[in-house]
Amino acid sequence: MKKWIVFMLTMVTAMSLTACGGASDSGSDTKTSSDAKTESDSGASDESDVEYVKGKGTLVVGITDFEPMDYKEDGDEWIGFDADMAKAFGESLGVDVEFVEIDWDNKIMELEGKTIDCVWNGMTLTDEVTSSMECSNAYCNNAQVVIVPADVADKYQDTESLSDLSFAAEAGSAGEAAINDLELECTPVKTQADALMEVKAGTSDAAVIDSLMAAAMVGEGTSYAELTYTCGLNDEEYGVGFRKGSDLAKALNDFFASSYADGSMMECAEKYGVQAAIIEQ
Amino acid sequence: MGQIMEQMPIVVSALNVGFIQTLKLFFVTLIGAFPLGLIIAFGSMSRFRPLSYFSKFVVWIIRGTPLMIQLLIIYYFPGLVLHNPIWGGGEAGRFLAASFSFILNYACYFSEIYRGGIQGVPVGQEEAGLVLGMTRSQIFFKITLLQMIKRIVPPMSNEIITLVKDTSLARIIALQEIIWAGQAFMKGSHGISGAIWPLFFTAVYYLIFNGILTLLLGRLERKLDYFR
Numbered sequence: 001m002k003k004w005i006v007f008m009l010t011m012v013t014a015m016s017l018t019a020c021g022g023a024s025d026s027g028s029d030t031k032t033s034s035d036a037k038t039e040s041d042s043g044a045s046d047e048s049d050v051e052y053v054k055g056k057g058t059l060v061v062g063i064t065d066f067e068p069m070d071y072k073e074d075g076d077e078w079i080g081f082d083a084d085m086a087k088a089f090g091e092s093l094g095v096d097v098e099f100v101e102i103d104w105d106n107k108i109m110e111l112e113g114k115t116i117d118c119v120w121n122g123m124t125l126t127d128e129v130t131s132s133m134e135c136s137n138a139y140c141n142n143a144q145v146v147i148v149p150a151d152v153a154d155k156y157q158d159t160e161s162l163s164d165l166s167f168a169a170e171a172g173s174a175g176e177a178a179i180n181d182l183e184l185e186c187t188p189v190k191t192q193a194d195a196l197m198e199v200k201a202g203t204s205d206a207a208v209i210d211s212l213m214a215a216a217m218v219g220e221g222t223s224y225a226e227l228t229y230t231c232g233l234n235d236e237e238y239g240v241g242f243r244k245g246s247d248l249a250k251a252l253n254d255f256f257a258s259s260y261a262d263g264s265m266m267e268c269a270e271k272y273g274v275q276a277a278i279i280e281q
Numbered sequence: 282m283g284q285i286m287e288q289m290p291i292v293v294s295a296l297n298v299g300f301i302q303t304l305k306l307f308f309v310t311l312i313g314a315f316p317l318g319l320i321i322a323f324g325s326m327s328r329f330r331p332l333s334y335f336s337k338f339v340v341w342i343i344r345g346t347p348l349m350i351q352l353l354i355i356y357y358f359p360g361l362v363l364h365n366p367i368w369g370g371g372e373a374g375r376f377l378a379a380s381f382s383f384i385l386n387y388a389c390y391f392s393e394i395y396r397g398g399i400q401g402v403p404v405g406q407e408e409a410g411l412v413l414g415m416t417r418s419q420i421f422f423k424i425t426l427l428q429m430i431k432r433i434v435p436p437m438s439n440e441i442i443t444l445v446k447d448t449s450l451a452r453i454i455a456l457q458e459i460i461w462a463g464q465a466f467m468k469g470s471h472g473i474s475g476a477i478w479p480l481f482f483t484a485v486y487y488l489i490f491n492g493i494l495t496l497l498l499g500r501l502e503r504k505l506d507y508f509r
Binding site (some may be wrong): 043060061064065066067071073098100101102103106109110111112113114115116170191193194196200213216217218221222223224 | 351356370457467
């Protein structure tokens with residue numbers, strides 16, 4: 001009798017285990033999974049992502065805490081230029097907007113796995129991003145800047161002077177790409193903030209992060225008071241990313257165009273001090 | 282230093298929110314993994330070969346792969362491969378997926394500790410029970426299990442303390458536990474940006490909590506000292 005109970009219990013556990021075992025099987029079998037993927041991709045363009053989002057009534061926006069784009073000031077509500085625009089976009093579609101903080105490294109997995117519907121967080125339109133996501137038109141300008149300790153900043157005001165420095169930059173970021181283009185030594189780190197810590201700790205001579213962030217993070221009143229930013233490396237643009245093949249990108253482009261035309265986009269930008277960087281739609 | 286004192290109340294309240302997530306994951310994992318581990322241990326010790334091979338296979342898979350990969354697979358695979366994001370994108374879904382991964386992972390480690398504990402009870406104890414006319418289930422619950430519990434407290438304490446720290450791995454699927462909360466201040470959160478110290482300060486929470494656990498587990502070990 002006891003043996004049977006043990007056996008039954010173990011089988012129940014076994015069933016729940018095989019459930020995820022099955023998932024990894026189909027993952028290793030690339031043929032099946034890629035077949036399934038093509039089906040779903042064509043399915044997505046047939047059914048339309050706009051309808052999918054309207055059907056469930058919520059647009060799930062993947063973000064990170066990034067002032068002035070998406071951040072919290074008091075209480076629980078997400079504000080910022082991107083957050084406010086996302087709310088307005090959700091309103092135009094007639095759906096609720098839910099903000100979810102994600103791990104930036106996993107943004108494409110989050111999108112494809114449908115745990116989020118878009119990435120809207122001051123995302124630089126790099127080749128990696130545009131080839132793996134359906135992107136909206138660029139809506140904001142940004143630049144990558146070099147961060148060095150303030151006491152040596154005078155020596156590093158142009159790109160030629162940077163050749164003997166060792167750099168730190170966020171893995172997969174536009175900053176890392178800019179350093180690689182200049183064929184300089186670069187240590188990839190997990191976040192832009194980690195790159196700053198490398199410079200402060202002296203483990204790297206300089207870091208490359210984006211200018212909006214540099215303005216908020218270094219200098220007086222931060223833990224990086226002894227750091228400063230010098231030259232800009234390349235200009236870049238921000239866009240919003242959707243699932244590959246999604247028609248939400250077009251819907252957002254239309255929304256950007258109309259809100260730029262009626263001035264509500266600039267009004268929102270002025271509220272967060274980013275009006276100088278906005279791109280005409 | 283003055284700046285840190287100014288930031289302290291904001292940082293502490295944010296870290297507290299993160300630490301509550303850490304604690305929730307810790308307790309849910311323990312509650313789920315204690316019984317599941319026992320079931321897997323029975324499976325591994327079963328005389329029914331296919332069952333014991335299967336249990337050992339599962340333990341091999343779970344102990345043989347990093348918990349971080351298991352978290353990624355369990356959270357993202359349903360959406361990526363089966364096209365059905367069963368966990369959903371919200372915080373509740375991430376917590377469920379993390380709990381599932383942690384329970385499965387820790388149950389496998391616990392099962393081996395249980396097995397060692399049960400098999401370490403001398404056969405003489407079971408024979409004595411038989412002589413006294415006890416049934417097999419009486420022998421298990423009144424003799425073997427009691428002595429097993431006493432034997433496994435030190436190795437289990439080890440795993441439990443490791444679990445407190447392992448919960449930080451759940452940040453890979455964006456579960457906002459205490460390390461996540463601490464790291465947020467580096468980039469900017471709650472109006473403080475570029476602050477490094479909150480990340481290091483999270484260690485204090487782990488230390489204090491593990492200190493309390495160590496005391497409690499030590500007391501439990503002394504209480505169970507009745508067989509000698």
